[in-house]
Amino acid sequence: MTATEPKPNYLLWPGMVFMLIGLSAVAMGTTLYFAVSDPTVAVEPDYYQRELHWDDEAALRRRFDELGWSLELRAPAEGSPRHALVLTTSLDQPLEGANVRVNAFQDAHARDALDLTCPPVEPGVYAIPAELTPPGHWTFRVTIRRGPETVSHEFESDVESVP
Numbered sequence: 707m708t709a710t711e712p713k714p715n716y717l718l719w720p721g722m723v724f725m726l727i728g729l730s731a732v733a734m735g736t737t738l739y740f741a742v743s744d745p746t747v748a749v750e751p752d753y754y755q756r757e758l759h760w761d762d763e764a765a766l767r768r769r770f771d772e773l774g775w776s777l778e779l780r781a782p783a784e785g786s787p788r789h790a791l792v793l794t795t796s797l798d799q800p801l802e803g804a805n806v807r808v809n810a811f812q813d814a815h816a817r818d819a820l821d822l823t824c825p826p827v828e829p830g831v832y833a834i835p836a837e838l839t840p841p842g843h844w845t846f847r848v849t850i851r852r853g854p855e856t857v858s859h860e861f862e863s864d865v866e867s868v869p
Contacts, residue, residue, distance in 0.1 A: 800830020
């Protein structure tokens with residue numbers, strides 16, 4: 707009787723290739739899951755349309771500077787949890803009669819952006835009708851309409867917790 711020679715396993719190499727492809731797909735799927743389930747990850751809304759109209763948006767920001775208007779974030783008054791935007795003209799007068807919209811988000815939680823209309827509460831002061839929580843570094847994108855004039859301004863500010 708003769709010894710039988712071992713048969714080469716032709717399925718071993720194709721099986722290893724498919725196993726490596728499957729392992730790669732599992733790794734990519736796991737990475738994708740953790741990337742989109744992270745609450746600190748955000749996608750800019752209407753990114754493509756905003757980029758198409760970037761020149762228009764830049765012109766609105768330049769117009770704000772040309773007019774010499776200024777904008778600052780005011781901390782909440784005592785007993786109030788609300789912040790406010792203070793608008794002044796180039797002559798350091800309160801900017802009255804404006805329609806103010808703000809898109810505000812904390813950089814660490816950009817997915818939870820606030821898109822709000824700010825009502826006037828006194829001359830040149832427009833209340834942000836939501837609490838800016840949690841405290842931290844925030845970005846504010848403000849659009850101001852007053853008569854035929856429309857301008858925009860973007861600024862960043864550190865927001866502290868309200869006692």
